[in-house]
Every structure is written in C-alpha cells, then in structure tokens.
Amino acid sequence: MTDHRPIDAAAWMAARGWQPFAFQQEVWDALAQGASGLLHATTGSGKTYAVWLGALQHLAAAPADPATAPPLAVLWITPMRALAADTLQALRVPLAALAPHWSSGLRTGDTASNERAAQDKRLPTVLVTTPESLSLLLARADARERLSRVRLVVADEWHELLGNKRGVQVQLALARLSGWNPQLQVWGMSATLANLDEALATLVPAPAVGACTPAAPPPRLVQGRIDKPLAVQVLLPERIERFPWAGHLGLALLPQVVAAIGQAATTLVFTNTRSQAERWYQALLEARPDWAGLIALHHGSLDPAVRAWVEDGLKHGQLKAVVCTSSLDLGVDFLPVEQVLQIGSAKGVARLLQRAGRSGHAPGRSSHITLVPTHSLELVEAAAARLALAGGRVEARHSPRAPLDVLVQHLVTVALGGGFEPAALLAEVRRAPAYARLSDAEWQWALQFVRQGGASLAQYPDFHRVVPDEDGVWRVPDARLARRHRSNIGTIVSDASLRVQFVGGATLGTVEESFVARLRAGDVFLFAGRLLELVRIEQMTAYVRRAASGQAAVPRWSGGRMPLSNTLADAMLVQFERAEQGLFDSPEMRCAQPLLALQAAWSALPTPGRLVAETLHTREGWHLFLYPLAGRLVHQGLAGLLAWRAAQHEANTFSIAVNDYGLELLSARPIDWAALLPRLLAAPPDTAALQTEVLASLNATEMARRRFREIARIAGLVFQSHPGEQRSSRQLQASASLYYDVFAQYDPDNLLLTQARTELLAHELDLDRLHRTLDALHTRSLALHALQRPTPLALPLMVERLRERLSTESLGDRLARMVQALEQAADATMGTQLAGTLTTAHWDLARDAPDTRPSARARRGRTPRPPRAG
Incomplete structure (x- = not known):
C-alpha cells in the first residue's frame, strides 16, 4: 500500500540531533507556497538542506507509483564539476528516508559514457548538472518532452555565475524551461553577494505576457546570516622588505607554512594561479619528503581521475594538505578541513570569504584562514581585508547586458531542440533579465546571422545553420552542423x-x-x-x-592575474591614512611600518583624500608614478589615457607599466607634470566621451581583435573542436582574425564587432570604474614629489616594465643590485630622518654595475629532485 504521509524535514533533522534554523524554515514555507527566491546565507550554515529538504517536502510527498522513479523534477545547476559530484552526494543523504522512490544522477563533462547512455533513455528525478550540460539537454530534439515537467531549478553558488556569460546562458535556459512549465520555481543560493535585490531579479525569469496560469507569488529574498566565527591570521615575515615587487612567490615563508600545516589535521592551501600551485606543491614536498602521499595537488588542468582521487581523500580525511586553485573555491563540503592558507592576496573580500568557508564547513564550526603574503604590500592588503570584513563590505556583481554571441548560440541550440518560431522565441528571450531590453534590430540581426552568417558570409553554406521550414519553424537542416554545434556548446573560452x-x-x-x-x-x-x-x-x-634533474619551467595558464577589487582598494587607502596618523593597530600594519614610514619620508602615502604622484629622472628617461589604487584594469586604461592626452600637448614617446596600486609613464622627453597633470586628470562629461578618448589612446583595434576571438568561438564562427578533432590555438586565432578582417572591411556594422569593442571597454579596461576613478581623483588633493630614487611604491612598477624585456634570472640579478643600493639609502634616511646621499647618478651606477655575486644556479646549489610517487 502506498504511503501518502507528508514528508517532515524537521523530524528528519531532529533524528540526527539537528534543529532547523529560522531561515531554513522560511525557505521551506516559500517553496510550499510555490514561490521562487534567493537564499543568501553564511557559508557552511546549511543552505543546501534549506532548499533541498523544502523541495522534498513540496514535491515528493505522494508518489504515484513507488515502484518507478518519477520523471525529472529537479535540476540542480552548479558552476563547477567538482562541486557537482560533491553536491550529488549531499542530496542523496536524505533521499533514502524522505523520498526513496526518487532517483538521482549527475551529468557534466566528466560523466561516463555508460551513464550518459542510461540517462538518454530516462533522466533521473533529480539531476545535478552544469550550465553547459543543461544547454546540451536543450539541444536534443526531444528536449521539451524530457524537460517540460521540471518543477524546480536550483542555481547553486549564484554569485559565481551572475556576473558572466555562463550566468546569461542559465538565464536563457530558465526562460525556456519556465515557458514550458509556468509553475516552475527557481531558487539561487550564495554566501558572498552584495547587490542581493539585483541578484534575485537577474535569477528569476519575468512572467510571460498574457499567461493563463495563476500568478506565482513574488520572488522571496531569504537572509540566513548566522554569526559564525571567522579567524583571519597572517604569517608575518621575520624581516620586512622595504622594496617589494610582485612575482616572487612568498617561498621565504615556507618554513612557517610547513609548521602551520603540521599543526592541523587537514589544510587547504589556496593559490591564485595554477603555476603558483605547482611551485608550492613541489616546495612542500622538498621541505617535507615524509609527506609524500599525504599532500596533493588540485587544479583544473589535472586529469579528472586525479582530481576525483584528491577530492575523495579530502572527504575521508586521508590527506594532510592539498595545494589548490579556485578549482576548490566553491561550496565543496570537506568536513575534515580545519584551516585554509591563502598564498598571496585574494584580491577581493568575497573570494577571501569563500575560501575561508572551506574550513569548518558545518553549522556551529568556526572557519580559519591564514594569509601568506608574497610581498610586503600584501601585508597592507591583509589589514585592509580585515577592515572590509569588519564592515561587512563585499563586492557586487552585475549581469552582462544582452551579449549577442550567447544569443546566437542559444538560437542554434533551440533550433536543434525542436525548432522555434521567431515571434514566440523573442518573447521568451526577453523574459531572461539580460535580454529584457533587446531591441528589434538586434533580434533581426541575430536571426539573419544564424540563417546566413550576416551580409558578408551569405555565400557560404556552413553559415546557413538555421533555416525556416515550410511551416515557418526554424530548424538546423544539416546533421554535420548539428554535431559541430553540440560539440562546442558553452561560453568558457580558453587557449587550446x-x-x-x-x-x-x-x-x-x-x-x-x-x-x-x-x-x-x-x-x-x-x-x-x-x-x-x-x-x-x-x-x-x-x-x-x-626527469631526473634539470632547471624546470612552470606552465603558465591564461587568466591568472586577478585585479584588486574596489572594495579592497578603498580599504587599503583607509589603512594608508591610518598609518599616516600613526595608527598601527594590527600586527600586519606594525610589520609593514618600516615600508610605510620610508614611503612617507621619501614621498607620501596615498589616502582617500590625496593622490600621490612622483617624478624621477634616470638614464632610461623621465618617469611619472601615480597611485590611484584602482586595480590594474583601470590603471591600464588610465595610463593610456594620460599618455595620449599628454601627447596632444607635445609629441612624446611613452612606455607604460601598471599594477594594482598604480601606474608608471616613462617618457623620452621631460614633461612639466606639475603644470600638466591636473588638466590631464580631468574627468570627461560622460562615459561616451571617455570611451572616445580611451579608444583613441590605445591600440584598440588589436585589443578588440583579441576579444573577438572569444566572441567568434561562442557565436559559432570558429570551433574549439569538431567531433573527433581538436584545433590548435594558432588555427583558432587565425580563423577569428580572418573573420574580424572580413567583417571590418565588408560588414562594418556587424554587431559582433560592436560587442568586441564593448566588452573590451567593460571587461579589459573597466570603463565604468575608470570614469568613477577620474571623478574621485578630481576630489583628491594632488601631492607631486620629485624623487632622487624609486620609492617602495615605485619600484614594483619599474619591475613590471623590466619584466617584459628581461629573463627571470637577469631580472633577479639586476633587482638585487637595485635593492641593495636602495636599502643603503633607506638606512641613511631612516637613521637620520634626513635625505639620503644616493644621487640619481649613483642610482644609475648601482643599477648598471656588474654583478660579482655567484650565479643564481650556483646559489641554489642543487637542482630539485622529483617528488616521490603519490
């Protein structure tokens, strides 16, 4: 006899000694009322069970046939494959007691072919998947039959998807699913969002115009903030570097890192790049060879089987430490993890919170993160992060507006998934928040692009991807083009x-x-x-x-240089101001005090009310250093803009260097910056005027050409691979460049060219933030200082420029001589509080003097030996 008793999630939790939080019960009530919503709750506080147990209570109470699993009812979307596997395990825990008749499964790029084949016959009741795999399901001819009964879609870690094209891909999928089932509920989950109302509005599709079904309750925003202890510590160097530069990886603190790992059962060691992870893993093995087999490496370029082995070892407490990247950033539940180490600055408060939450990932447990600075200025970043955390300041994320490459891809996907009628699909697409203001002209352009490739490609059959049949339904008529599209669905673009x-x-x-x-x-x-x-x-x-020995190169993957967030940059300016007032009220700031004192003695510290500029004359030319603290993307645009504006007054040649703290302009001729700089920093009247100047100041055509490669790949002009074939990055770049040139010459109004320029300004140069920065700089007082030698803030910018033309070893030797001379001058200054005696001529001699020290290889003494197996 069928058991129709309602499912009681609270009783299931009570049986395990748990008491539901108020926010969990609020989510359960909202789900029972048919509402969609966004849950914003502390990491490790029970977000997954808030939504999942509520879904089981609402959707699984009365099985029609206990002997047969119901059809697909819940889609759980995760941004990462590692998170998908972990999520599925968490979802399965209550199924046996609360919904034993439900089946569950996983569908990602790592899913085995036999499991895919079984799912092709029948999808499980709950399916954990990724945005790309969901789009592949929508591209099936029977998509509507298989997906129209989905009742709930959960977007896990919504903050990770919200601000990029993968999130737009999800928006389009949700608009389609809710069109098939107007009662569809959509829930998002996140722990690190600032603009919650916007995040909710971006997640839930707009209601269909003229829908006959009863109106759904308004979307709910549920706050589940729980006071959870977060311990933030910083490993302090024994000796402060008064002249730091980015690039050396903090290995001077290796003994302290080893000691910290030794004191905890399990530690995650986060790095910002995969190359940094490789170096740190090797260094830990060399320091503690007895840890072979107990420490592991995890990043997205490793084989899936290797990653799965590491994740399983973490879950079962079999690993002492794992050196990882953002591949383990998100809500993976590794209960044995006691502490997190962050190598270098996290560059943002949200990322710091996210990584800290990987430890103590359960209600009632505290999280621990220890920051490991890789240069001295990151001590100030650490103190700034503390300040921002104390104030509850987290970065906002915003959805892209109507990216046409994603729309074009979606049109082909929908044409494969049963076909479409343009008028009906336009109404559906506009229900996706990113396309709410899509113009009729943009829509008609997209239709013509998938029909014949636009005005310049109409003669080529490969671009006749979607055509209307005799009934007016647009479909993909060519099986070869269909296979090629399915093999390249997605918006993640990387080098081959x-x-x-x-x-x-x-x-x-x-x-x-x-x-x-x-x-x-x-x-x-x-x-x-x-x-x-x-x-x-x-x-x-x-x-x-x-290899038995040899000087090893380390692979460098693209996308590793994250810019400093505006939230963290603002907090750094406050810390500089407090230092100027003599307030060193944290261990990090007290440790950084010698550097900050020297910067103040030779020049000044940038503050919220002061913009610091420095000039220096060397044999290389005339230097200007400027410190807006607006992140490297803004500084890139600002440096080009200032050089272009200066050249309008008098012809000159400039070299440019930028980092997260400031910028350097090196000119071939002297410039009266005191008279010119205030005019050059004037903000234009609006963003459009600024855009014109920025495009004129840079090699915008070449930068837009590089951006176009990604757009061309997403829009289906070029393909990462064909079935059974992998194309090289050189082939992809050549193909994309050819299309760019063809469009520029024969189809200059092609909207993909417009999108490339728009994305260049928005993402690579951060035009909006640049405009806000210029407005803010106008309100600050300008402090211009003529230098005799580089300051602690100036030297890292000089290193950025030198790095482009010197080998790593040559750069290291040259920097050693530079820093030695600067340290001598600093000792004289700080010892007497008078100007140092090192003149510009002495500075040039110190920089160019021959090196009499042993070679770098001789100093190392030996080559690294390979790690033991495991």
Whole structure:
C-alpha cells in the first residue's frame, strides 16, 4: 500500500540531533507556497538542506507509483564539476528516508559514457548538472518532452555565475524551461553577494505576457546570516622588505607554512594561479619528503581521475594538505578541513570569504584562514581585508547586458531542440533579465546571422545553420552542423590545450598550447607535481617521461592575474591614512611600518583624500608614478589615457607599466607634470566621451581583435573542436582574425564587432570604474614629489616594465643590485630622518654595475629532485 504521509524535514533533522534554523524554515514555507527566491546565507550554515529538504517536502510527498522513479523534477545547476559530484552526494543523504522512490544522477563533462547512455533513455528525478550540460539537454530534439515537467531549478553558488556569460546562458535556459512549465520555481543560493535585490531579479525569469496560469507569488529574498566565527591570521615575515615587487612567490615563508600545516589535521592551501600551485606543491614536498602521499595537488588542468582521487581523500580525511586553485573555491563540503592558507592576496573580500568557508564547513564550526603574503604590500592588503570584513563590505556583481554571441548560440541550440518560431522565441528571450531590453534590430540581426552568417558570409553554406521550414519553424537542416554545434556548446573560452601523457602510460592532465610551443624535446618542466621531460608532441598530445634533474619551467595558464577589487582598494587607502596618523593597530600594519614610514619620508602615502604622484629622472628617461589604487584594469586604461592626452600637448614617446596600486609613464622627453597633470586628470562629461578618448589612446583595434576571438568561438564562427578533432590555438586565432578582417572591411556594422569593442571597454579596461576613478581623483588633493630614487611604491612598477624585456634570472640579478643600493639609502634616511646621499647618478651606477655575486644556479646549489610517487 502506498504511503501518502507528508514528508517532515524537521523530524528528519531532529533524528540526527539537528534543529532547523529560522531561515531554513522560511525557505521551506516559500517553496510550499510555490514561490521562487534567493537564499543568501553564511557559508557552511546549511543552505543546501534549506532548499533541498523544502523541495522534498513540496514535491515528493505522494508518489504515484513507488515502484518507478518519477520523471525529472529537479535540476540542480552548479558552476563547477567538482562541486557537482560533491553536491550529488549531499542530496542523496536524505533521499533514502524522505523520498526513496526518487532517483538521482549527475551529468557534466566528466560523466561516463555508460551513464550518459542510461540517462538518454530516462533522466533521473533529480539531476545535478552544469550550465553547459543543461544547454546540451536543450539541444536534443526531444528536449521539451524530457524537460517540460521540471518543477524546480536550483542555481547553486549564484554569485559565481551572475556576473558572466555562463550566468546569461542559465538565464536563457530558465526562460525556456519556465515557458514550458509556468509553475516552475527557481531558487539561487550564495554566501558572498552584495547587490542581493539585483541578484534575485537577474535569477528569476519575468512572467510571460498574457499567461493563463495563476500568478506565482513574488520572488522571496531569504537572509540566513548566522554569526559564525571567522579567524583571519597572517604569517608575518621575520624581516620586512622595504622594496617589494610582485612575482616572487612568498617561498621565504615556507618554513612557517610547513609548521602551520603540521599543526592541523587537514589544510587547504589556496593559490591564485595554477603555476603558483605547482611551485608550492613541489616546495612542500622538498621541505617535507615524509609527506609524500599525504599532500596533493588540485587544479583544473589535472586529469579528472586525479582530481576525483584528491577530492575523495579530502572527504575521508586521508590527506594532510592539498595545494589548490579556485578549482576548490566553491561550496565543496570537506568536513575534515580545519584551516585554509591563502598564498598571496585574494584580491577581493568575497573570494577571501569563500575560501575561508572551506574550513569548518558545518553549522556551529568556526572557519580559519591564514594569509601568506608574497610581498610586503600584501601585508597592507591583509589589514585592509580585515577592515572590509569588519564592515561587512563585499563586492557586487552585475549581469552582462544582452551579449549577442550567447544569443546566437542559444538560437542554434533551440533550433536543434525542436525548432522555434521567431515571434514566440523573442518573447521568451526577453523574459531572461539580460535580454529584457533587446531591441528589434538586434533580434533581426541575430536571426539573419544564424540563417546566413550576416551580409558578408551569405555565400557560404556552413553559415546557413538555421533555416525556416515550410511551416515557418526554424530548424538546423544539416546533421554535420548539428554535431559541430553540440560539440562546442558553452561560453568558457580558453587557449587550446594539449594532453600531457607519459610515453606508453597514464594521462596527467592538460597544459595550454602556448606554453608547450616554447619547449623543445629534452626540456624539463614541472606539472602535476612531477618533474617531467618533454619527449615529443603528436596530435595535440605532449608525451613525457620523468626527469631526473634539470632547471624546470612552470606552465603558465591564461587568466591568472586577478585585479584588486574596489572594495579592497578603498580599504587599503583607509589603512594608508591610518598609518599616516600613526595608527598601527594590527600586527600586519606594525610589520609593514618600516615600508610605510620610508614611503612617507621619501614621498607620501596615498589616502582617500590625496593622490600621490612622483617624478624621477634616470638614464632610461623621465618617469611619472601615480597611485590611484584602482586595480590594474583601470590603471591600464588610465595610463593610456594620460599618455595620449599628454601627447596632444607635445609629441612624446611613452612606455607604460601598471599594477594594482598604480601606474608608471616613462617618457623620452621631460614633461612639466606639475603644470600638466591636473588638466590631464580631468574627468570627461560622460562615459561616451571617455570611451572616445580611451579608444583613441590605445591600440584598440588589436585589443578588440583579441576579444573577438572569444566572441567568434561562442557565436559559432570558429570551433574549439569538431567531433573527433581538436584545433590548435594558432588555427583558432587565425580563423577569428580572418573573420574580424572580413567583417571590418565588408560588414562594418556587424554587431559582433560592436560587442568586441564593448566588452573590451567593460571587461579589459573597466570603463565604468575608470570614469568613477577620474571623478574621485578630481576630489583628491594632488601631492607631486620629485624623487632622487624609486620609492617602495615605485619600484614594483619599474619591475613590471623590466619584466617584459628581461629573463627571470637577469631580472633577479639586476633587482638585487637595485635593492641593495636602495636599502643603503633607506638606512641613511631612516637613521637620520634626513635625505639620503644616493644621487640619481649613483642610482644609475648601482643599477648598471656588474654583478660579482655567484650565479643564481650556483646559489641554489642543487637542482630539485622529483617528488616521490603519490
């Protein structure tokens, strides 16, 4: 006899000794009323069970046939494959007691072919998937039959998707699913969002115009903030570097990192780049060879089987430490993790909170994160992060507005998924918040683009991807084009990668082609925690063997340089102001005091009310250093703008360098910056005027060409791969450049060209933030200082410029001489509080003097040995 008793989530929790929080009960009530919503709750406080148990109470109370699992009812979307596998395990825990008749499954790029085949016959009741895999389901001819009975879609870690094209991809999918089922409920979850109302409005599709079904309750915003202890510590160096620069990886603190790992059962060691993760993993093994097999490496380029082994070891408490990147950033539940180490600045408050939450990931447990600065200025960033956390300030995220490349891809997907009628689909697309203001002209352009490739490609059959049939339904008529589209669905664009594989053995993962292209047979590089020798490259595979010795290169993957967030930058300016007032009320600021005192003695500290500028004359030319503290993207645009404006007054040649703190302009001729700079920093009347100047100041055509490559790939002009084929990045770049040139010459009004320029300004130069920065700089007093030598804030900018034309070893040797001379002058200054005696001539001599120290290789004394297996 069928049991129709309602499911009691509270009783299930009570049986485990748990008491539901008020926000969990609020979500349960909202789900029972048919409402959609956004849950914003503290990391590790029970967000998943708030939504999942509420869904089971609402959707699974009365099985029609206990012997057969119901059809797909819940889609759970996660932004990462590692998070997907972990989420599925968490969802399965209450199923046996509360909904034993429900089936569950996983569908991502890592799903085995036999499981995919089973799902092709029948989807499980709850399916955990990614945005890309959901789009693939929508591209099936029977998509409506299989997905129209979905009753709930959950967007996990919504903050991770909200601000990018993957989030737009989800918006379009939700608009389609809610059109098939007007009663569809949509819930998002996040722990690190600032603009909650906007995040909610972006998540839930707008109601269909003229819908006959009863109106759904208004979307609910549920706040589940729970006071959860967060301990933020900083490893302080024994000796402060008064002249820091970015690039050395903080390995001077390796003994302290080893000690911190040794004191905890399990530690996650976060780095900001995969190359940094490789170096730190190798360094830890060399420091503690007895930890072989107890520490592991995890990043997105490693083989899925390796990542799965690491994740399983974390869950079961079998690993002492894992060195990782953002591949373990999100809500993966590793209860044994006691502490988190962050190598270098997290560059944003939200990212810091997210990573800290990986420890103590359960209600009632505290989280611990220890920051490991890689240079002295990151001590100030750490203190600024404390200040921002104390004030509850977190970065906002905003959805892209109507990206046409994503729309074009979606049109082909929908044409494959049963076809569409343009008028009905336009109404559906406009229900996705990103396309609410999509114009009729943009829509007609998108239709013509998928029909014939636009005005300049109409003669080529490959671009006749979607055509109307005799009934007016637009479909994909060519099976070959259909296969090609399905193989390239998604908005994640990266350089082509080569598989790294032992000769006759296992696969280790992938590295970007641009790195491998620089290697020759016999070269040694560090990857997957192993020292490897390149044997040969064949068919997009780099065959390797273990290397006994050699100076190792480290792969560098694109996308690793995250800009300083405006929230953290503002907090840094406050910390500088407090330092100027003599307030050093944190261990980090007391440690950084010698650097800050020297900067104040030789120049001044930037503050919320003061813009500091510095000039210096060396044999290289005339330097201007400026410190807006607005992040490297804004500084890139600002530096180009200032150089262009200065050249309008008098012809000159400039070299540019930027970092998160400031910018450097190096000119071939002297400039009276005192007279000119206030005029150059004037804000234009509006963003449009600023855009005109910025585009004129940069090589905007070449930068837009690079941006166009990504757009062309998403829009289906070029393909990352065909079925059974992987294209090289050189092929992709050549194809994209060809299309760019064709459009520019024969179809200049092509909206993909317009999008490339728009994205260049919005994402690579952050035009809106640049405009706000100029407005803010106008309100600050300008403090211009003529220098005899580089200050602690100036030297890192000089290093950025020198790095472009010097090898790593040459740069290190040259910097050692520079810093030695600067330290001598600093000792004189701070010892007497008078100007140092090192003149500009002495500075040039110190910089160019021959090096009499042992070579870098001799100083190292030995080459690294390969790590033990495991």
